[in-house]
Amino acid sequence: MANKAIKYRLYPTTEQSIMFAKTFGCCRKVYNLMLSDKLEAYKSTGKFPMVTPAKYKTEYPFLKEVDSLALANVQLNLQAAFRNCFSRDRKKKNGFPKFKSAKHSRRSYTTNNQHGTVSLSDKSIRLPKIGAVKAVIHRRPGDEWHIKSATVSQESDGKYYASVLFEFADPVNTYVADMTNAIGLDYASDGLYVDSNGSIGSNHKYYRESQKKLAKAQRRLSRKQGSLKNETKSNNYMKQLRKVNRIHRHIANQRLDNLHKKSTEIANQYDVVCVESLNMKSMSNKGFGNGKATLDNGYGMFLSMLEYKLSDRNKYLIKADKWFPSSQICHCCGTLHPEMKDLHIRTIRCGCGLTMNRDQNAAINILTEGLRMLAEKA
Numbered sequence: 543m544a545n546k547a548i549k550y551r552l553y554p555t556t557e558q559s560i561m562f563a564k565t566f567g568c569c570r571k572v573y574n575l576m577l578s579d580k581l582e583a584y585k586s587t588g589k590f591p592m593v594t595p596a597k598y599k600t601e602y603p604f605l606k607e608v609d610s611l612a613l614a615n616v617q618l619n620l621q622a623a624f625r626n627c628f629s630r631d632r633k634k635k636n637g638f639p640k641f642k643s644a645k646h647s648r649r650s651y652t653t654n655n656q657h658g659t660v661s662l663s664d665k666s667i668r669l670p671k672i673g674a675v676k677a678v679i680h681r682r683p684g685d686e687w688h689i690k691s692a693t694v695s696q697e698s699d700g701k702y703y704a705s706v707l708f709e710f711a712d713p714v715n716t717y718v719a720d721m722t723n724a725i726g727l728d729y730a731s732d733g734l735y736v737d738s739n740g741s742i743g744s745n746h747k748y749y750r751e752s753q754k755k756l757a758k759a760q761r762r763l764s765r766k767q768g769s770l771k772n773e774t775k776s777n778n779y780m781k782q783l784r785k786v787n788r789i790h791r792h793i794a795n796q797r798l799d800n801l802h803k804k805s806t807e808i809a810n811q812y813d814v815v816c817v818e819s820l821n822m823k824s825m826s827n828k829g830f831g832n833g834k835a836t837l838d839n840g841y842g843m844f845l846s847m848l849e850y851k852l853s854d855r856n857k858y859l860i861k862a863d864k865w866f867p868s869s870q871i872c873h874c875c876g877t878l879h880p881e882m883k884d885l886h887i888r889t890i891r892c893g894c895g896l897t898m899n900r901d902q903n904a905a906i907n908i909l910t911e912g913l914r915m916l917a918e919k920a
């Protein structure tokens with residue numbers, strides 16, 4: 543079985559958003575109660591006992607008003623947090639579970655689908671205790687997809703989302719890749735990549751515009767009362783902060799959209815994609831002191847999208863060694879040009895007659911090296 547989550551924007555009524563707020567609050571309350579009971583018990587017994595949300599429903603009757611599965615999931619989360627905290631697996635290892643504050647904790651809860659309690663229609667998503675919430679169903683699930691759970695959240699900009707987790711049988715893909723349908727990509731610090739045909743994959747064009755908007759909003763924020771440390775945050779400050787957060791989110795969405803678009807295009811068009819396995823740390827120093835553009839353009843994320851999209855299609859992503867001097871070799875005759883180490887030289891000129899943009903020459907070398915590696919594997 544395979545899983546896929548799709549995140550939908552929700553438009554709750556006032557009543558529904560009140561219920562969401564109640565549920566977020568109850569989840570936080572139960573989490574804190576369970577954590578504190580565990581800690582108390584540890585003091586006397588030396589063990590962290592199992593605690594369940596049901597225990598608190600008499601003392602706090604408002605807990606009965608909200609989705610009980612949301613509370614059950616809080617229990618599971620807390621148990622997982624304890625497990626991870628004491629895990630020997632370094633990757634999973636986490637800090638000790640902390641209490642959740644009303645101001646800073648994430649506003650979200652997860653509920654499970656029990657025989658249709660969570661369902662999708664054309665313009666809404668049905669949730670337990672909430673009813674049908676107006677939603678933009680920008681993507682329909684497949685016919686045989688089954689809903690497992692839904693996570694409702696409210697982002698820092700105030701918008702509501704439901705991330706719906708679907709389960710479905712793994713489709714069998716019988717496509718056989720055409721090894722001659724190949725392309726090489728070289729990372730470009732001022733865009734996204736240059737391919738072996740000389741095409742430039744750039745970041746979205748609205749990026750600079752959004753950046754300007756963000757800078758302006760941040761300047762405004764810095765003039766509101768509350769921007770200084772220890773200063774009481776005024777209502778106007780909070781209002782402006784929400785604006786800044788909204789722009790941040792917008793930029794992040796634009797960037798992600800663009801990376802998805804570009805990676806899907808390439809994965810649809812080519813069967814073999816050769817790239818340089820890049821060390822992101824060294825990469826942010828590569829270039830002309832424009833570390834900002836480098837870190838912002840999300841090349842690493844782009845590569846991981848390419849990897850799974852190609853693999854979904856039975857196609858190949860080949861990573862050439864990062865020490866392979868792709869930008870210094872003339873792709874025509876193989877002469878090494880150490881002068882190309884200087885990133886300011888944008889064009890490679892070789893005695894054999896080649897004159898070419900440095901990135902395209904590098905992309906062709908990456909393609910050749912990738913195909914060589916692929917042939918070696920086969």
Ligand SMILES: [Zn+2]
Nearest residue numbers: 872875892894
């Ligand atoms: Zn040459």
